[in-house]
Amino acid sequence: MTTIDDFVSIIPAGGVGSRLWPLSRADAPKFLHDLTGSGKTLLRATYERLVPLTGPGRTMIVTGRAHRAAVEAQIPELDDADIVLEADPRDSTVAIALAAAILRRREPDVIVGSFAADHVIDDERAFRRVVAEAVAAARAGAIATIGITPTEPAIGFGYIHAGEPAGVEGAPRAAVVRAFVEKPSAQVAREYVEGGDHLWNAGMFIARADVLLEELAKGEPELAAQIEELAEAWDEPARRGPAVDRIWPQLKKIAIDYAIAEPAAARGRLVVVPGDFDWDDVGDFSAVAKLHNGGRRGRLAILGDQGTVLADSASGIVVSQSKRIVSVVGIRDVVVVDTPDALLVTTTANAQRVKQVVDAVRRSGNTDAL
Amino acid sequence: MTTIDDFVSIIPAGGVGSRLWPLSRADAPKFLHDLTGSGKTLLRATYERLVPLTGPGRTMIVTGRAHRAAVEAQIPELDDADIVLEADPRDSTVAIALAAAILRRREPDVIVGSFAADHVIDDERAFRRVVAEAVAAARAGAIATIGITPTEPAIGFGYIHAGEPAGVEGAPRAAVVRAFVEKPSAQVAREYVEGGDHLWNAGMFIARADVLLEELAKGEPELAAQIEELAEAWDEPARRGPAVDRIWPQLKKIAIDYAIAEPAAARGRLVVVPGDFDWDDVGDFSAVAKLHNGGRRGRLAILGDQGTVLADSASGIVVSQSKRIVSVVGIRDVVVVDTPDALLVTTTANAQRVKQVVDAVRRSGNTDAL
Numbered sequence: 045m046t047t048i049d050d051f052v053s054i055i056p057a058g059g060v061g062s063r064l065w066p067l068s069r070a071d072a073p074k075f076l077h078d079l080t081g082s083g084k085t086l087l088r089a090t091y092e093r094l095v096p097l098t099g100p101g102r103t104m105i106v107t108g109r110a111h112r113a114a115v116e117a118q119i120p121e122l123d124d125a126d127i128v129l130e131a132d133p134r135d136s137t138v139a140i141a142l143a144a145a146i147l148r149r150r151e152p153d154v155i156v157g158s159f160a161a162d163h164v165i166d167d168e169r170a171f172r173r174v175v176a177e178a179v180a181a182a183r184a185g186a187i188a189t190i191g192i193t194p195t196e197p198a199i200g201f202g203y204i205h206a207g208e209p210a211g212v213e214g215a216p217r218a219a220v221v222r223a224f225v226e227k228p229s230a231q232v233a234r235e236y237v238e239g240g241d242h243l244w245n246a247g248m249f250i251a252r253a254d255v256l257l258e259e260l261a262k263g264e265p266e267l268a269a270q271i272e273e274l275a276e277a278w279d280e281p282a283r284r285g286p287a288v289d290r291i292w293p294q295l296k297k298i299a300i301d302y303a304i305a306e307p308a309a310a311r312g313r314l315v316v317v318p319g320d321f322d323w324d325d326v327g328d329f330s331a332v333a334k335l336h337n338g339g340r341r342g343r344l345a346i347l348g349d350q351g352t353v354l355a356d357s358a359s360g361i362v363v364s365q366s367k368r369i370v371s372v373v374g375i376r377d378v379v380v381v382d383t384p385d386a387l388l389v390t391t392t393a394n395a396q397r398v399k400q401v402v403d404a405v406r407r408s409g410n411t412d413a414l
Numbered sequence: 415m416t417t418i419d420d421f422v423s424i425i426p427a428g429g430v431g432s433r434l435w436p437l438s439r440a441d442a443p444k445f446l447h448d449l450t451g452s453g454k455t456l457l458r459a460t461y462e463r464l465v466p467l468t469g470p471g472r473t474m475i476v477t478g479r480a481h482r483a484a485v486e487a488q489i490p491e492l493d494d495a496d497i498v499l500e501a502d503p504r505d506s507t508v509a510i511a512l513a514a515a516i517l518r519r520r521e522p523d524v525i526v527g528s529f530a531a532d533h534v535i536d537d538e539r540a541f542r543r544v545v546a547e548a549v550a551a552a553r554a555g556a557i558a559t560i561g562i563t564p565t566e567p568a569i570g571f572g573y574i575h576a577g578e579p580a581g582v583e584g585a586p587r588a589a590v591v592r593a594f595v596e597k598p599s600a601q602v603a604r605e606y607v608e609g610g611d612h613l614w615n616a617g618m619f620i621a622r623a624d625v626l627l628e629e630l631a632k633g634e635p636e637l638a639a640q641i642e643e644l645a646e647a648w649d650e651p652a653r654r655g656p657a658v659d660r661i662w663p664q665l666k667k668i669a670i671d672y673a674i675a676e677p678a679a680a681r682g683r684l685v686v687v688p689g690d691f692d693w694d695d696v697g698d699f700s701a702v703a704k705l706h707n708g709g710r711r712g713r714l715a716i717l718g719d720q721g722t723v724l725a726d727s728a729s730g731i732v733v734s735q736s737k738r739i740v741s742v743v744g745i746r747d748v749v750v751v752d753t754p755d756a757l758l759v760t761t762t763a764n765a766q767r768v769k770q771v772v773d774a775v776r777r778s779g780n781t782d783a784l
Contacts, residue, residue: 354778356767356771357764368757369436369783371436371757371760371768371774372759372760373758373759373760373764373768373770374761375748378745378759380757380759382757384738385738386739386740387750389742389748389759390741390742390743390745391744391745393744394743400743404724408724410739
């Protein structure tokens with residue numbers, strides 16, 4: 045497969061991943077961890093997955109100032125121009141639309157695709173085929189998203205309701221998006237999976253940069269104008285800082301789903317290409333355990349220092365980040381995350397509740413551990 | 415109740431309590447912990463339980479050299495003469511018989527009673543009544559033991575088979591011991607509890623010092639002679655050291671049950687007084703949890719630093735000895751023991767298996783953590 049000349053990837057690297065606390069935290073967010081045992085951080089794996097599509101030097105990372113050094117260490121291939129540093133987090137619309145606006149000034153007809161920095165996809169060939177279709181649809185003027193074919197009636201994801209075929213050349217599987225739907229109940233999720241025309245919303249958007257910004261301007265004209273103003277000053281060193289200082293504090297925090305995708309879908313401008321590849325957003329420690337144990341129960345995954353973990357009749361996952369001895373005895377589906385300043389003990393079935401613990405830690409004032 | 419003039423208590427303070435690892439360990443053994451939340455270590459509580467029986471200045475502690483400072487800090491009432499420091503551990507016969515031999519040289523008709531340093535008894539009045547009967551039986555020439563009335567068919571204890579009444583003045587409940595029996599099967603334990611004439615062996619022995627040593631000499635004449643030789647030199651500062659250096663390495667390691675109690679029972683010289691008080695040997699973390707949660711399930715006991723423990727839908731026990739945040743989420747009957755260099759995660763049902771972990775740590779060479 046050859047690279048796509050007019051395509052640039054955008055990787056927003058921002059979320060802490062608080063359901064993976066205390067492993068994932070403000071100064072060591074999820075995307076900077078190797079959660080699969082591949083030897084690569086999720087960010088590095090995401091980057092390497094995209095380079096064959098875009099060619100080298102065609103990736104833009106959007107991240108916080110605090111993560112600049114870590115991101116550069118992970119991807120030494122990046123130039124300064126390939127990193128957008130956020131003064132503070134302003135949600136996904138600012139991250140993606142600002143990168144798109146900067147790229148469009150450099151290359152007016154560019155097609156951009158945004159991909160989370162912390163998802164796992166193993167079947168890279170299938171991924172590339174699907175992205176190539178999405179790029180074809182984007183070139184024809186649509187905003188394209190990739191909807192993952194559900195493998196179970198998950199209630200933790202939003203769904204995309206696919207409609208009639210979009211009839212776009214080069215994108216035979218693209219369908220018009222009828223609607224984005226919020227996380228469903230278990231019953232509704234089962235109906236979605238049986239029905240076959242609902243796909244998981246994996247937050248991947250591919251579009252011409254000008255189309256994306258045009259759609260943003262329709263629903264959020266002020267935000268779109270602010271982003272254009274920032275982008276216009278961005279590549280001039282003397283002007284960027286003052287523009288950021290002036291404009292950044294006013295930027296609206298809004299997810300791209302609400303600011304662009306849903307309104308564009310309502311206007312019939314969104315298409316979805318079904319993603320028939322494996323995909324995991326590694327949303328909690330249950331997912332991490334599943335990735336490591338190959339989906340088989342009764343096993344104990346060990347991340348980190350294996351030498352200090354002693355297990356006897358235990359299954360689940362142990363994350364060993366302190367130098368201490370960790371002994372786990374006679375306990376099934378356990379989650380033990382041992383870090384120098386915080387310990388979590390739960391079960392895979394309760395892995396989603398970790399976010400509440402993080403809230404409790406915040407309330408307790410121990411914010412150093414977050 | 416008045417004190418018993420001719421009675422001295424011996425408290426062997428030796429066992430590490432490896433089923434309570436990593437809380438209990440070589441340099442912080444079980445008897446130096448407050449496992450009940452009373453604010454007192456088990457050793458201090460044992461001492462305070464016995465002083466009303468013996469009067470002040472009538473307690474002898476037998477412990478390792480490494481624990482001398484900790485024992486003195488716990489019981490500042492002790493004089494140097496009240497502490498027997500072991501050169502290295504030689505099991506319970508040496509600990510108790512040496513103390514008895516030293517005490518007999520100071521006070522020929524003394525009655526001694528040995529009581530573990532790490533058991534829990536709440537009903538002290540009932541305890542004192544039972545000990546007073548045992549002392550009466552001892553004064554009449556018997557070796558008396560206290561057998562705890564079983565509250566469940568426990569398989570973790572040895573049992574004492576009580577026979578006909580001993581007919582001793584001042585000890586109306588004393589019965590002749592038919593036999594000591596090893597830890598039984600569950601079926602046999604049920605029969606014992608139903609039958610009513612089997613009691614738990616709590617390792618408490620009360621006897622005239624001379625009777626105890628006489629019985630030892632019958633079965634273990636060499637050990638008895640060595641102990642006498644040590645005791646004879648003990649109270650002369652210039653002679654104690656050389657005697658210890660010469661004799662200690664030769665001392666046989668044998669439990670008092672085998673060296674004295676069982677043979678004496680076979681000779682009809684042992685009586686048992688039923689102990690109708692609560693008693694707990696706090697053998698594992700399940701017992702610690704039960705002591706704290708008042709036997710009620712569904713509660714989470716927290717030992718140590720309460721302020722850093724965050725629990726959500728959790729029951730069992732958390733021991734927090736590091737300064738870290740410990741979060742326990744959605745897990746029942748859990749045991750989490752968090753110390754600076756070792757972490758244990760198990761369930762109350764598996765608490766007995768902790769000893770195997772300690773063996774595994776030893777094999778792994780991490781002996782600093784033991």
